[in-house]
Amino acid sequence: MADEVRGVPELPKPERMKIPRHAMPTQDHHVRIxxxxxxxxxxxxxxxxxxxxxxxxxxxxxxxxxxPVGIDIPAFIxxxxxxxxxxxxxxxxxxxxxxxxxxxVCPQEEQCEVVCVVxxxxxxxxxxxxxxxxxxxxxxxxxxxxxxxxxxTGMRVAIVGSGPAGLACAAELARAGHAVxxxxxxxxxxxxxxxxxxxxxxxxxxxxxxxEALNSMGVTLRGDFVIGKxxxxxxxxxxxxFDAVFLGTGAGLPYFLGIPGENYIGVLxxxxxxxxxxxxxxxDFPRHDTPVRPGRRVAVVGSGNVAMDCLRTxxxxxxxxxxxxYRRTRNESPARxxxxxxxxxxxxxxxWLSAPLAVRGNAEGFVTGMxxxxxxxxxxxxxxxxxxxxxxxxxxxxxxxxxVMAIGQGPNPLATRSTPGLTLNRHGNIVADPETLQTSxxxxxxxxxxxxxxxxxxxxxxxxxxxxxxIQAWLDKLKAGEVEKPRLE
Amino acid sequence: MFAIESRxxxxxxxxxxxxxxxxxxxxxxxxxxxxxxxxxxGERIPLTIAHADPAAGTITLVVQEVxxxxxxxxxxxxxxxxxxxxxxxxxxxxxxxxxxxxxxxxGAGIAPLLPIAAGMKAAGNTVLSILGGRTHELVxxxxxxxxxxxxxxxxxxxxxxxxKGLVTHALADLVAERGKPDLVVAIGPAVMMRAVxxxxxxxxxxxxxxxxxxxxxxxxxCGACRVSVGGQTKFVCVDGPEFDAHEVxxxxxxxxLRMYLPEEQAARERYLEECRCHAEGGAHHG
Numbered sequence: 001m002a003d004e005v006r007g008v009p010e011l012p013k014p015e016r017m018k019i020p021r022h023a024m025p026t027q028d029h030h031v032r033i034x035x036x037x038x039x040x041x042x043x044x045x046x047x048x049x050x051x052x053x054x055x056x057x058x059x060x061x062x063x064x065x066x067x068p069v070g071i072d073i074p075a076f077i078x079x080x081x082x083x084x085x086x087x088x089x090x091x092x093x094x095x096x097x098x099x100x101x102x103x104x105v106c107p108q109e110e111q112c113e114v115v116c117v118v119x120x121x122x123x124x125x126x127x128x129x130x131x132x133x134x135x136x137x138x139x140x141x142x143x144x145x146x147x148x149x150x151x152x153t154g155m156r157v158a159i160v161g162s163g164p165a166g167l168a169c170a171a172e173l174a175r176a177g178h179a180v181x182x183x184x185x186x187x188x189x190x191x192x193x194x195x196x197x198x199x200x201x202x203x204x205x206x207x208x209x210x211x212e213a214l215n216s217m218g219v220t221l222r223g224d225f226v227i228g229k230x231x232x233x234x235x236x237x238x239x240x241x242f243d244a245v246f247l248g249t250g251a252g253l254p255y256f257l258g259i260p261g262e263n264y265i266g267v268l269x270x271x272x273x274x275x276x277x278x279x280x281x282x283x284d285f286p287r288h289d290t291p292v293r294p295g296r297r298v299a300v301v302g303s304g305n306v307a308m309d310c311l312r313t314x315x316x317x318x319x320x321x322x323x324x325x326y327r328r329t330r331n332e333s334p335a336r337x338x339x340x341x342x343x344x345x346x347x348x349x350x351x352w353l354s355a356p357l358a359v360r361g362n363a364e365g366f367v368t369g370m371x372x373x374x375x376x377x378x379x380x381x382x383x384x385x386x387x388x389x390x391x392x393x394x395x396x397x398x399x400x401x402x403x404v405m406a407i408g409q410g411p412n413p414l415a416t417r418s419t420p421g422l423t424l425n426r427h428g429n430i431v432a433d434p435e436t437l438q439t440s441x442x443x444x445x446x447x448x449x450x451x452x453x454x455x456x457x458x459x460x461x462x463x464x465x466x467x468x469x470x471i472q473a474w475l476d477k478l479k480a481g482e483v484e485k486p487r488l489e
Numbered sequence: 490m491f492a493i494e495s496r497x498x499x500x501x502x503x504x505x506x507x508x509x510x511x512x513x514x515x516x517x518x519x520x521x522x523x524x525x526x527x528x529x530x531g532e533r534i535p536l537t538i539a540h541a542d543p544a545a546g547t548i549t550l551v552v553q554e555v556x557x558x559x560x561x562x563x564x565x566x567x568x569x570x571x572x573x574x575x576x577x578x579x580x581x582x583x584x585x586x587x588x589x590x591x592x593x594x595x596g597a598g599i600a601p602l603l604p605i606a607a608g609m610k611a612a613g614n615t616v617l618s619i620l621g622g623r624t625h626e627l628v629x630x631x632x633x634x635x636x637x638x639x640x641x642x643x644x645x646x647x648x649x650x651x652x653k654g655l656v657t658h659a660l661a662d663l664v665a666e667r668g669k670p671d672l673v674v675a676i677g678p679a680v681m682m683r684a685v686x687x688x689x690x691x692x693x694x695x696x697x698x699x700x701x702x703x704x705x706x707x708x709x710x711c712g713a714c715r716v717s718v719g720g721q722t723k724f725v726c727v728d729g730p731e732f733d734a735h736e737v738x739x740x741x742x743x744x745x746l747r748m749y750l751p752e753e754q755a756a757r758e759r760y761l762e763e764c765r766c767h768a769e770g771g772a773h774h775g
Binding site for chain 2: 290
């Protein structure tokens, strides 16, 4: 990378439309399946600036409306085109606290890029890749400036969970001058960014960098602290002296299928498999003490982004055959296209229209295989997708050493169960006011997967920011003596 | 980081740690546990809390050396720090006035039994405790358990202390002599708990066992600890660790505990080899 980024001229609109979208450079798939380094290596400055030139700078830009946090996309891209990378980052950070992360893991193809005007006649501007470029460029130079903080207000806010919702909420509140403490159950902060998303998709150094930025804004981080166990929400108010609480505890409860043989040794939840590898660094056993043993043949049930992460992690751990079992087809797969394509390049064996009926095991209790049923697509179901229907007599067996269940996660009940008066929906998610994100308990706010069910990093971040506005309003009223802190015991 | 205030070897390969953890000490109830990660590269392992002192802000952990992680801990001392201690986790023991409660403890299981016995006694129960071990010096916490019980009965496999035989022999005699208790709480190796459960099932005595499965996070996030209880899958870390012993599928528990046996073996051997090398090189271990 050059040390300086030279601006490029603004082209006439027809000229901009002629420039093709730039592919993301990636590690060769033959090489990358043997390492945990990041797959997408990022644009170089020349590519980034020419890509920035493609933006039409629409007067009424649909991309901004497509972004869950409403980033001023044309403005940051224009600053980048002019060579003002620092200015582009300031623009990004006005609305997005974690651009290096969102540039990598946001599904831009469903959000900002899908509505890009350039896409009407060609391919969308690579907004996510440019966002990543800007954030990476600044990080590499250590120039990211700490945002200005308002004078201390004397108000204290507890954030429960250090995932994307909690981090975004903490950043907003710290900026507003409140004293913020984040409580995290695990020993490292970051939530799903650290235990869930693999290194090859989101290097942990980036997450650490963002968390250090929060530290430098005066946010306190308490790891090894489980709300609901180490302290309750009530105690946060009345013993720890907090004035508001934000619950961003995520979707941390793994689902299993309930098929026979699911407790054989070698059947793991996606959470366990990914946590062992990402958080506990089992890929570096025995230097790190936590083991993982995928064996030669690994089956992953499910086809979402978490399933893709498991499949590609198994491949990198040295599994020879890695099989994806999904009861619908590629078209219905909820994974990002990019993730699917990367997995396909990495020679994952996709068994579409396949439903697991049972896990097989031996006398010692170890997994030996699975019974699979072939499916076909029938009439559309409630989700609008065609319902998979079993084909009678189509059952067959496969031999596997490990089965990873990546069929979704529910809300972790530790914090909610221990908080009397907190209204949950029938799935166990917290019910929050759509505007303020205040829960049924005044002064207690919630956002992210614990409210919506498992969703995306950016939606959780957006919720964290939104809740920060609700919390601000609550703190104002508290200061004015219009409301009182809740008693929950 | 969590400061170790003291370590004491209370029996061969059994260590008692007093650890500074005021918030955990304040909230601990009998039956709960912590997850400990001794150092930054370490594994997260569940350890039961033998005692909590809210006034002093400390918890007491009893650790038996079985693998690399616990061996590493056995070489740590007062002044050292654990990288991570989180808790108190799990559902506390349901303590009320039952009448007569027999507490059966084996090996390292005696440590988590201690606060339960004390809690049961404080609730007005007559607490009869049966403690067993391979040999006399492995029957840990005898004086503490004596204080927490109305009567105590000891067994050893080799007859070097108390009655020669297993805890189940002592339990059979006690029930024959005194009649059926209202509750049995059994904590120890899975095979011991299974044997107690089989025995009390026949006698129709309500029995709880505290399970010791493999865990990672300890907060219900990973499902590594799952067991089958009454035909339903449960997570030991949040639904347990105590369950109705007659409903627990101990065979499955025993199998699942063997999941990482080859890796554990390899790590232990590598660790012992390293220790030997260090010893030969003159390095000092505390």
